[in-house]
Amino acid sequence: PELGDLQASTFSSINNSDIVFNWGTGSQIIFNNSFSSKIEFYRNFPKLGYLSVISHIPCGRLLNEYCSNTSYDYSDLIDELKALDYIRFCKIIEKSKRDLLFFPGFDVNKFQYTNVPKITMKDIITYNPSELLCHWLNQYKIILDKLSSKEKISRPIKVIISGNLGGISKETIKLLNEIFPNNFNFNLSNNELAKSLLECANYS
Numbered sequence: 001p002e003l004g005d006l007q008a009s010t011f012s013s014i015n016n017s018d019i020v021f022n023w024g025t026g027s028q029i030i031f032n033n034s035f036s037s038k039i040e041f042y043r044n045f046p047k048l049g050y051l052s053v054i055s056h057i058p059c060g061r062l063l064n065e066y067c068s069n070t071s072y073d074y075s076d077l078i079d080e081l082k083a084l085d086y087i088r089f090c091k092i093i094e095k096s097k098r099d100l101l102f103f104p105g106f107d108v109n110k111f112q113y114t115n116v117p118k119i120t121m122k123d124i125i126t127y128n129p130s131e132l133l134c135h136w137l138n139q140y141k142i143i144l145d146k147l148s149s150k151e152k153i154s155r156p157i158k159v160i161i162s163g164n165l166g167g168i169s170k171e172t173i174k175l176l177n178e179i180f181p182n183n184f185n186f187n188l189s190n191n192e193l194a195k196s197l198l199e200c201a202n203y204s
Helices: 005-014 060-068 074-083 086-095 129-151 165-179 193-203
Strands: 019-023 027-031 042-045 049-054 105-107 112-114 157-162 184-188
Touching: 005 019, 005 027, 005 042, 005 157, 027 129, 060 074, 060 129, 060 165, 074 129, 074 165, 086 129, 086 165, 129 165, 157 165, 165 184
Parallel strands: 019 157, 157 184
Antiparallel strands: 019 027, 027 049, 042 049, 105 112
């Protein structure tokens, strides 16, 4: 099968999990065949075949431009993440509705791709860091809640986060394990890029 950056960088992770959150400039949720997602968008992976993928979810570009246009930096966002817990997360989500899609991509609220986002970065920089971070992570919860409910999945689900985001990814793990159902288990990928590339190449 064709081999692209996404397949090469996440092969080791998706080969050893049910779901991968690939966090970079944009982000993707990749579903292994062990998770029957019935999504109509796919990428072809060596050995694994066609896997469902939702892509163009606001992530690294969102965080970078937020920091570039405010007085905050990544260390501030990391400190905010450390201070967040399940109760505060829920209060923030319930209190405010915040869109994050400021470029063509996947609209989690409409659960479809759009070329015409409703907001711009000028809107997003009015959010405080806690609002930004909670609604950023809530994008993934909305998607998985909807798909898990549809499939009535209760078995253990292993989710791997691929991508460092300047240290932010590591600080999300504790909160993700709190806000998702108990059958979801989140871990940060410990697979080096070179290893993933070699493993992927061996099957391509």
